[in-house]
Amino acid sequence: MMRVLFLKEIREAFASRRFWVILALCLVLIPLGVEVSLKGYRTRLQNYREAVRIYQEETKKVSDVLFQGGAKAFAPPSPLSFLSFGLELVNPNIAETQYKYGEPPAVMRLSNNQGRDNLYEFFYGPLDLVFVVAVVMSFLAVILTYGAVAGEKEQGTLRQVLSNSVPRAEFLLAKATANGLVLLIPFLLALAASLVLLEVQGNPVAAVPGAWTSIGLAVLIAVLFIGAFFSLGLLVSALTKQAVPALVALLLLWVSLYGVYPRLSSAAAQIAAPVRSGARVALEKAQVRRNIEKERDAEVDRLLKTLPDNIDSDAYKQGEKTQAEIRDRYQARLEESWRTLERDVETRQKRRNALAVTIARLSPVTSFIRPLAELSRTGWLEYEQFLGGVRRFEEVLNRDIFNKNRMTRYKHGIGANNTADVEAAALVFTDVPVPAEAIVRDVLPDIVILVLFNFVFFAGAFVAFLRYDVR
Amino acid sequence: MFRIIYKKELLENIQNYRFLMALVICLVVIPLGFTVSQKDYVDRRQVYDDTVRDDAELRKTVQDFLVNGGMAFRPPAALGLLSSGVEMVLPNAVETRGFVSEEGAQVQFNNSRRLDNPFTSLFGRLDLAFIVTTVLAVLVMIFAFNAVVGEKERRTLAQVMANAVPRPVVIAAKMAAGGTLLAAAFLSGVLAGVLLTTALGIDPFREAGAWAPFGIGVGASLVFLMAFYGFGLLVSSLSRSSVSAMVTLLSCWVALAMIVPKGSVVVAKLVRPIKSQQVVELEKSQVRRQTERDIDASVAKLSQTMPGIKDMSSDDYFKQRKAKNPVIEAYEKEQARLRSEFTARLNADLDRIDAAFDAERAAQAAAARTIARLSPVSCLVNALTEVAGTGFAEDESWREARSRYKQIIDRDIASKAQMTQFKDFSYGGGNLPRKAPAPKLPAVPVPLEKRMAAVWVDLVLLAIYGILFFAAAYVAFLRYDVR
Numbered sequence: 001m002m003r004v005l006f007l008k009e010i011r012e013a014f015a016s017r018r019f020w021v022i023l024a025l026c027l028v029l030i031p032l033g034v035e036v037s038l039k040g041y042r043t044r045l046q047n048y049r050e051a052v053r054i055y056q057e058e059t060k061k062v063s064d065v066l067f068q069g070g071a072k073a074f075a076p077p078s079p080l081s082f083l084s085f086g087l088e089l090v091n092p093n094i095a096e097t098q099y100k101y102g103e104p105p106a107v108m109r110l111s112n113n114q115g116r117d118n119l120y121e122f123f124y125g126p127l128d129l130v131f132v133v134a135v136v137m138s139f140l141a142v143i144l145t146y147g148a149v150a151g152e153k154e155q156g157t158l159r160q161v162l163s164n165s166v167p168r169a170e171f172l173l174a175k176a177t178a179n180g181l182v183l184l185i186p187f188l189l190a191l192a193a194s195l196v197l198l199e200v201q202g203n204p205v206a207a208v209p210g211a212w213t214s215i216g217l218a219v220l221i222a223v224l225f226i227g228a229f230f231s232l233g234l235l236v237s238a239l240t241k242q243a244v245p246a247l248v249a250l251l252l253l254w255v256s257l258y259g260v261y262p263r264l265s266s267a268a269a270q271i272a273a274p275v276r277s278g279a280r281v282a283l284e285k286a287q288v289r290r291n292i293e294k295e296r297d298a299e300v301d302r303l304l305k306t307l308p309d310n311i312d313s314d315a316y317k318q319g320e321k322t323q324a325e326i327r328d329r330y331q332a333r334l335e336e337s338w339r340t341l342e343r344d345v346e347t348r349q350k351r352r353n354a355l356a357v358t359i360a361r362l363s364p365v366t367s368f369i370r371p372l373a374e375l376s377r378t379g380w381l382e383y384e385q386f387l388g389g390v391r392r393f394e395e396v397l398n399r400d401i402f403n404k405n406r407m408t409r410y411k412h413g414i415g416a417n418n419t420a421d422v423e424a425a426a427l428v429f430t431d432v433p434v435p436a437e438a439i440v441r442d443v444l445p446d447i448v449i450l451v452l453f454n455f456v457f458f459a460g461a462f463v464a465f466l467r468y469d470v471r
Numbered sequence: 472m473f474r475i476i477y478k479k480e481l482l483e484n485i486q487n488y489r490f491l492m493a494l495v496i497c498l499v500v501i502p503l504g505f506t507v508s509q510k511d512y513v514d515r516r517q518v519y520d521d522t523v524r525d526d527a528e529l530r531k532t533v534q535d536f537l538v539n540g541g542m543a544f545r546p547p548a549a550l551g552l553l554s555s556g557v558e559m560v561l562p563n564a565v566e567t568r569g570f571v572s573e574e575g576a577q578v579q580f581n582n583s584r585r586l587d588n589p590f591t592s593l594f595g596r597l598d599l600a601f602i603v604t605t606v607l608a609v610l611v612m613i614f615a616f617n618a619v620v621g622e623k624e625r626r627t628l629a630q631v632m633a634n635a636v637p638r639p640v641v642i643a644a645k646m647a648a649g650g651t652l653l654a655a656a657f658l659s660g661v662l663a664g665v666l667l668t669t670a671l672g673i674d675p676f677r678e679a680g681a682w683a684p685f686g687i688g689v690g691a692s693l694v695f696l697m698a699f700y701g702f703g704l705l706v707s708s709l710s711r712s713s714v715s716a717m718v719t720l721l722s723c724w725v726a727l728a729m730i731v732p733k734g735s736v737v738v739a740k741l742v743r744p745i746k747s748q749q750v751v752e753l754e755k756s757q758v759r760r761q762t763e764r765d766i767d768a769s770v771a772k773l774s775q776t777m778p779g780i781k782d783m784s785s786d787d788y789f790k791q792r793k794a795k796n797p798v799i800e801a802y803e804k805e806q807a808r809l810r811s812e813f814t815a816r817l818n819a820d821l822d823r824i825d826a827a828f829d830a831e832r833a834a835q836a837a838a839a840r841t842i843a844r845l846s847p848v849s850c851l852v853n854a855l856t857e858v859a860g861t862g863f864a865e866d867e868s869w870r871e872a873r874s875r876y877k878q879i880i881d882r883d884i885a886s887k888a889q890m891t892q893f894k895d896f897s898y899g900g901g902n903l904p905r906k907a908p909a910p911k912l913p914a915v916p917v918p919l920e921k922r923m924a925a926v927w928v929d930l931v932l933l934a935i936y937g938i939l940f941f942a943a944a945y946v947a948f949l950r951y952d953v954r
Contacts, residue, residue: 252492
């Protein structure tokens with residue numbers, strides 16, 4: 001019976017205009033989105049390479065770092081951004097040293113200077129796979145399912161079918177499978193076309209470790225997301241008596257799940273577990289530095305007053321040593337204060353983010369958008385990875401260059417003593433991508449949750465249909 | 472007759488709970504959106520005020536400025552609740568780069584940011600622009616999709632038309648009643664939002680001059696809702712069943728709210744590709760370095776060829792200088808002339824690079840904006856963004872602020888600095904007013920008139936869309952087969 005029903009539904013589904021409209025829509029939007037995203041990626045990559053080239057030309061030796069433009073670290077754009085543009089315009093893509101000559105430590109300031117180049121892209125949002133799936137495919141899922149039960153009842157066909165010896169379970173399964181294929185086949189065909197397009201263009205993703213795993217998982221998550229909306233559509237259709245109220249209810253659900261809930265979830269997490277903003281932390285760090293330097297200068301002043309005028313005397317030379325010790329002591333204090341501040345912010349940030357992720361996972365939309373950004377290397381993990389790399393780079397720079405460039409104050413002036421090898425080659429930052437396993441670990445719970453959404457919605461639809469009054 | 476049908480439409484929408492549903496959604500979502508946006512603004516404003524205060528302490532005099540460099544900060548937009556726009560990716564400040572020498576200051580944008588809340592960036596903000604173009608747009612569709620075709624399906628339209636009821640009156644009454652209810656729900660939500668933020672002490676009206684742009688934003692949103700309702704009536708008057716009307720409306724909304732705006736960026740980038748700001752800054756840095764090398768070469772040539780100077784040892788040079796030897800004075804003058812010549816050339820080159828880049832950016836932006844205006848949704852979002860001060864006028868204003876800041880620093884510091892070089896020795900001359908107050912960039916908010924100049928086209932287009940959609944619905948209804 002199931003086979004007969006399935007074949008009838010599938011024949012109907014594929015013969016209908018809907019299938020061809022969906023196929024055309026997918027075949028236009030998805031490859032177009034991939035092409036446009038790849039073009040944007042190539043532009044960003046060219047800009048990145050140009051920036052690195054010019055920087056390396058200008059910064060060959062340690063002296064260039066110390067006396068010219070400082071050290072820079074660049075984060076390359078992600079070739080997987082066609083899956084999700086994510087935080088590409090917000091995540092820092094460059095870090096530059098901020099250094100007061102002779103006053104270590106240097107700090108690396110993170111920036112993203114692509115925003116002004118892509119104002120409209122940021123304003124209207126990108127045409128990535130996330131958009132096509134979260135908006136277009138979820139809408140199509142709603143349109144395909146709102147009338148699956150309520151519509152058949154309205155037309156009177158449901159009563160006719162069920163008056164024969166057709167088990168309800170098989171009827172619903174056949175209907176769901178056939179309509180699901182109408183949605184999935186065009187989607188997967190369009191994805192296959194996009195991958196061919198990717199291959200034809202030299203496959204820029206090949207350089208990313210674990211890229212195919214990421215693409216595979218992204219497709220799986222997308223299919224699960226579409227499935228969740230599809231099952232939700234069936235559930236609402238099986239809970240309503242007419243097609244129009246089913247469509248209206250689904251529309252309101254879509255707006256809440258896509259539009260309102262995700263936006264409120266991030267605000268709710270920030271309110272429940274507030275974190276000081278980056279600007280506030282930068283301000284606090286600057287104030288800490290100034291206060292510590294003030295204290296240090298006062299102590300150096302007191303020391304200088306005790307020193308004789310004869311700069312060749314042993315007492316004077318001992319004074320220089322004492323001054324260096326004072327500077328070391330205050331620098332250690334400053335670094336410790338900063339570390340404490342950073343640790344506090346990081347702990348709060350972790351707590352807030354964990355809460356935000358938990359809240360976000362209560363909606364299929366957010367459990368789809370966030371993991372896709374991580375899989376595309378345009379999410380929070382990417383930010384943390386770059387930040388970690390920059391911090392390590394900063395440590396090495398301070399150890400090898402800036403800490404060796406120390407100021408000494410004398411009674412009648414200042415002098416900088418440099419012991420860094422200024423002729424040595426400048427240090428180069430190497431970007432280490434986020435390990436594929438870390439990303440997989442991060443997105444696994446979302447996959448499980450999406451499976452659960454599918455199961456709960458479909459089971460709900462199944463039970464509601466078994467109890468459905470077909471009259 | 473109009474009054475009767477208008478009343479009937481009002482009652483119908485109230486009785487079938489659509490109005491109640493719209494009212495509840497507006498009363499929940501708009502105040503929530505306002506509160507979240509305003510709370511975020513108040514926090515950012517506090518940090519901005521503290522940063523500015525801290526900066527004033529740090530950079531009191533020209534000497535402090537020379538030691539710490541210069542910085543001027545961009546205040547957050549007080550009306551971000553209308554639209555968060557591009558505020559997130561605009562520069563946070565302008566700052567000097569390196570030492571300020573007689574060659575003039577290098578002033579660059581500061582885009583430093585640490586991700587404060589990645590989820591807000593990933594999932595978007597619940598500002599009025601989003602609420603109106605997504606949440607309320609869906610409500611409008613629910614109000615409008617079966618306004619005409621639903622009556623046909625229920626056969627009430629044929630009954631009404633069987634009486635001597637003019638069709639124009641019916642469609643006008645439907646428009647007026649739907650519009651009234653939507654406006655009532657929307658304005659109630661806005662009022663509740665204002666009251667809630669006021670009660671929490673975070674309302675945007677504590678800032679001077681916030682009422683006018685807020686009023687314009689709310690007015691533009693109302694015009695959009697009416698225009699979209701008119702569009703809904705048009706689709707309903709062209710459809711044969713409620714379901715097909717809803718599906719058509721949904722598809723059109725996805726196209727207007729998402730595909731057209733995103734497509735506009737794609738097309739603009741294709742027809743008007745531009746370089747990135749980063750590459751332009753690096754190009755400028757290369758020009759600067761090349762000019763510095765040219766200056767050094769010219770000064771070296773001068774010291775090697777100038778009679779009376781070329782054979783002088785460093786020791787002699789400084790002794791003669793102390794003795795005010797006219798040859799040294801002439802050398803210093805000639806070197807100052809050479810340096811100012813190079814500085815003028817450098818500034819002209821840098822201005823040319825900036826101007827060319829700005830022209831390219833403006834052309835690309837104009838192309839994107841023009842295409843996006845094919846959709847009333849983009850017109851509203853553009854209008855709300857500019858009115859809120861989180862859009863492209865703000866970007867333009869910060870570009871001007873950067874030039875202004877450079878002019879102020881050049882006038883107050885760079886023009887008073889003078890550097891002379893002889894062989895391996897450089898010595899500073901000039902007359903730097905080290906104890907004078909540090910140069911400051913006065914905060915110049917973009918005046919409302921300027922913001923309006925950027926959006927009047929969008930506002931006019933919104934009104935035109937409203938008229939066109941209703942006129943088309945009117946004509947479609949006149950020709951509608953009510954059987």
